[in-house]
Amino acid sequence: MDNRAISLCELLTQVKTAMKNSLPYSWWVIAEISEIKVNFSGHCYLELIEKNESAESIKAKVRATIWSSVFRMVQPYFQTSTGMELTAGIKIMVKASPEFHELYGFSLNITDIEPSYTLGEMARQRQEIINRLKTEGVFDMNRSLTLCEIPSRIAVISSKTAAGLADFMHQLTNNPYGYRFFIRLFPAIMQGDEAEQSVIHALEKVYGYEEYFDVVVLIRGGGSQSDLSCFNSYWLNYNICQFPLPVLTGIGHEQDETIADLVAWKRLKTPTAVAEFLISCLRETEDSINERSMNLINLVTVKVRDESDRLVRTIMALKPAVKERLSCHASILRVKGLNLKSSASKLIIHESGNHSARRVQLATAVREFLSKRSHQIELLEKRNSYLDPFLILKRGYSVTYHNGKVLKSPSMVKPEDVIDTRLAGGIIKSKIV
């Protein structure tokens, strides 16, 4: 038995030789990084795994090494191509040769990497998640919220130590306009394996105080471009989508947007940009208030001017109206005066007419009276004429006077008296015998 036994080292050397002979080549291998570390001398040690279809269990696992001479080239190449560092959780395609070492066992020696595979893989995964969120109808939910006009109550989800956080706080609290912001930090781990759960937990906490905040800000200190995977994760984005307050991202990366950037209410590049945006919102609000103030002043000025113009116009309109009214009345008066005059004179004429009529009447009456009288007189005269001594004389009668007195008796005379006998044809003087 003893003769047939070989030392462990001999066995492992044989394994090593057999492997070298049967697998002399390098292979392009697809695997997921589950662990990665770089030691002080620049060598990179990884653990690569392959999960089964449902990603629940691991069906293959191997150690791998990227020697520093290779790593110095591969790492920047990968980073500039993909915008991310080699990190746990990503899938890579590497050129590797299987190696076996008596002391260190089996491992893969990585000599090259194909970043486009990782990019493609990430894009595929990303698209898958986006599609899922869309199918579930949550993709646009956060984006369709309305950000209030004064987003000054801010729930910040960030790591406590992030440099970006300090910038963010400083910028808001020292804004040049003197706006007052209420900022409350909900600390979370922003990268690594725990990031997804940590950020979700922070969101849940904010949710408990929802009514006291206007907006949620997800920020990450600048610097490292690595590991944005949590912002591309399904569950975190599912939470962001359905969060009742608008979520702003300032994750601080230059590369393609993460899914969180897509589903967030607004994506800003850096924490500083988020702060600027929030200040600009308040600025806009202040402008719109000022605009209304100006508007009010203008409207009131115009209104007051219009009203006073109207008053002036009314007064101006009143003047001629009054004048017209006065002149109208004056002319009415004049007309009335004239009327009065004419009717007075008419009256007078009329009256005077009456007078003359009366005068005529009177005259007529007088005349009538007179004529009547004269007629009477005539009659009387006529009658009298019968008594006229002359006429009587004419009829043969005579009258005898003595000393101018009518003799009515012979006794009135004595002889020798001269008497005058008046006859129709003359007077006869006779002496009484």
Next chain:
Amino acid sequence: MEEKTLSYSEAIAAIDEILEQIETGELDVDELAARVKQATELLKLCKSKLFNTTKEIDKVLKDMESEKDE
């Protein structure tokens, strides 16, 4: 005091209504002064929301602080 509970958008809506009333000449001169005063107060309220704290938020921030301490 009642106005203190108005939200920004409510206050703005009220201001806009007054502005419109003035603009369209619905307001007569007798009402003008009172409405302008009201609008000015609303504008002041809106502005104060940009610059001032409310007791409400101070309280909740304190609550959160104490929760954290526990």
